[in-house]
Amino acid sequence: MSSLRRYLPEHDLMYFGPSPAVYHCHHFNLFLDQTIDDALGFEAGSRLRFLAGREFASPLLSGVAEQSGATTPAERLELASKLFSGMGHGRLQITADAKGGDVKGSYLHYGYSWSQKYGQIVKRKQPADAFGAGFAAAASEVALGLPSESMGAQETECVAMKAPGCTFALKPGDRGLRLPPVGEPEVQKQIGTSFNGLYEEVIQPITKGLRDFTAPVAGDERGLVQAFGVFVTLHLAGYYNRISYEAVQQVEKKAPQSVGVLEDLLRESGHVCVFNTFGGILLSPEWEGMVGPLTGEPLPIVEGCMAIARALGFGRWTIAEFEPGKRLVVRAPCSYESVFYRSRYGKAARPNEYFLQGACLAIAQLAHRVDWKSKPMLTQDYYNALFRGGPLPWKVEQPKSTACGHPMSEVVVTRVEGARA
Amino acid sequence: MPEAIPPEGVVLEGERARIELENGCFERLNWRCTLHAPPAEPAAIVPAMVSRGYTELKRVPQVLEVFHPDGHRVAVIPSTGRIQIRVALSVPEEERGQAALEVAEEVAAAVAG
Numbered sequence: 001m002s003s004l005r006r007y008l009p010e011h012d013l014m015y016f017g018p019s020p021a022v023y024h025c026h027h028f029n030l031f032l033d034q035t036i037d038d039a040l041g042f043e044a045g046s047r048l049r050f051l052a053g054r055e056f057a058s059p060l061l062s063g064v065a066e067q068s069g070a071t072t073p074a075e076r077l078e079l080a081s082k083l084f085s086g087m088g089h090g091r092l093q094i095t096a097d098a099k100g101g102d103v104k105g106s107y108l109h110y111g112y113s114w115s116q117k118y119g120q121i122v123k124r125k126q127p128a129d130a131f132g133a134g135f136a137a138a139a140s141e142v143a144l145g146l147p148s149e150s151m152g153a154q155e156t157e158c159v160a161m162k163a164p165g166c167t168f169a170l171k172p173g174d175r176g177l178r179l180p181p182v183g184e185p186e187v188q189k190q191i192g193t194s195f196n197g198l199y200e201e202v203i204q205p206i207t208k209g210l211r212d213f214t215a216p217v218a219g220d221e222r223g224l225v226q227a228f229g230v231f232v233t234l235h236l237a238g239y240y241n242r243i244s245y246e247a248v249q250q251v252e253k254k255a256p257q258s259v260g261v262l263e264d265l266l267r268e269s270g271h272v273c274v275f276n277t278f279g280g281i282l283l284s285p286e287w288e289g290m291v292g293p294l295t296g297e298p299l300p301i302v303e304g305c306m307a308i309a310r311a312l313g314f315g316r317w318t319i320a321e322f323e324p325g326k327r328l329v330v331r332a333p334c335s336y337e338s339v340f341y342r343s344r345y346g347k348a349a350r351p352n353e354y355f356l357q358g359a360c361l362a363i364a365q366l367a368h369r370v371d372w373k374s375k376p377m378l379t380q381d382y383y384n385a386l387f388r389g390g391p392l393p394w395k396v397e398q399p400k401s402t403a404c405g406h407p408m409s410e411v412v413v414t415r416v417e418g419a420r421a
Numbered sequence: 422m423p424e425a426i427p428p429e430g431v432v433l434e435g436e437r438a439r440i441e442l443e444n445g446c447f448e449r450l451n452w453r454c455t456l457h458a459p460p461a462e463p464a465a466i467v468p469a470m471v472s473r474g475y476t477e478l479k480r481v482p483q484v485l486e487v488f489h490p491d492g493h494r495v496a497v498i499p500s501t502g503r504i505q506i507r508v509a510l511s512v513p514e515e516e517r518g519q520a521a522l523e524v525a526e527e528v529a530a531a532v533a534g
Contacts, residue, residue, distance in 0.1 A: 216480070288498050288503055289483035289500060290481065290484070292501075378444050
């Protein structure tokens with residue numbers, strides 16, 4: 001597993017095999033999937049999530065199968081299951097031939113973590129594992145030598161709906177659009193000159209330490225990665241990007257008055273990620289050992305968050321300006337969002353790195369509003385108090401984006417006049 | 422079904438150690454351990470636990486970790502003395518606090534020699 005993970009030097013983007021990849025936690029994953037379903041409705045939302053899973057799992061599976069010399073269908077299906085669990089997505093057992101097949105899933109990241117997070121308070125009526133369905137469909141295509149974008153998969157039982165396990169039915173003939181690939185060659189074309197920011201002497205060693213520490217991490221006996229108080233996945237960046245940008249495009253066509261709401265929710269996915277994953281890392285014993293105890297000052301939190309973002313494969317987030325209590329300017333030579341957008345859709349009409357925008361605002365909030373020395377529990381109630389308890393004390397703007405053709409992406413977070421920072 | 426974790430957290434007191442549920446641990450797996458008589462050198466916990474059947478897991482020098490054949494782990498930060506007990510996944514959630522306290526007591530006993 002660890003030999004498949006590579007970082008793009010100087011840009012802090014990550015590949016898993018041939019595929020652009022990032023780490024994200026279950027809080028983010030569940031929030032983003034729910035956002036897509038809320039925007040498009042469950043049927044269209046889960047369809048998009050399935051298509052994105054299938055599209056981006058395919059090059060990963062075929063690339064790794066080729067690299068590892070797996071040639072028979074059985075070898076390739078076994079390899080797919082190993083990759084899936086190694087990435088922290090749970091366990092899949094796929095039985096398939098050209099006529100279709102079935103899949104049994106246990107501890108699937110989406111369904112299992114949904115049931116852990118919401119199962120006692122919400123009754124779910126639809127399955128949660130569209131990504132797993134897409135992955136299983138792609139695995140059967142690659143194993144059986146079928147055309148890509150041809151195998152369908154439907155989740156028929158899901159632990160999120162209180163079933164004892166997850167099951168899927170595979171059925172051929174589910175054609176999807178063949179979209180331009182976004183793999184390593186395409187990403188390479190989109191990246192420009194990299195640069196450093198302030199406090200690199202602090203940020204870069206932390207980044208390296210986090211990468212060294214996470215390199216051997218893989219799924220446990222359940223096929224899950226449980227670390228820093230969250231379930232972590234090594235995930236395909238194309239999945240996140242396709243579902244986010246296609247959802248925006250669909251809403252622009254069907255309900256343009258709602259685009260702003262969707263964009264706000266995509267930004268909020270950045271709050272969710274930073275609060276849970278970045279916060280969990282900052283509070284962990286591993287952080288205390290590698291970096292030291294948290295001082296409660298804002299600057300070390302901002303520095304630490306830049307390092308965490310880089311280690312997770314989000315891009316070289318740099319501090320261009322930081323005035324505690326007033327202003328944070330983050331610049332990046334590119335991000336996992338912008339390289340995807342430029343590659344697939346061409347130049348953006350306006351800056352649209354929603355995750356980057358939301359994450360930077362959340363970093364400002366964590367740096368100033370969290371009493372780190374009290375070792376807080378990062379609960380949903382605390383999240384609600386920090387991010388939903390009235391107007392936020394910060395506003396975020398993105399004046400520049402490499403998705404628009406600018407030489408860098410820039411996000412500016414400023415304190416709202418009169419707000420408590 | 423285990424009871425919901427109260428907002429103030431969960432603290433359990435033992436004879437020689439105190440444990441406190443750590444952040445984000447919705448499955449009650451991770452517990453901060455405070456020994457009533459901590460060793461002068463936190464790293465000494467590792468050989469003491471190895472002598473009691475634990476195995477050292479070497480990842481990075483700044484974070485020391487030992488694990489028990491049953492799956493429990495103890496992480497030690499030598500620079501600060503922080504100890505975190507990570508209960509095995511196989512232990513039912515409602516029993517994890519007690520399991521963590523037993524490991525904490527074992528750490529204390531190991532350190533005391």
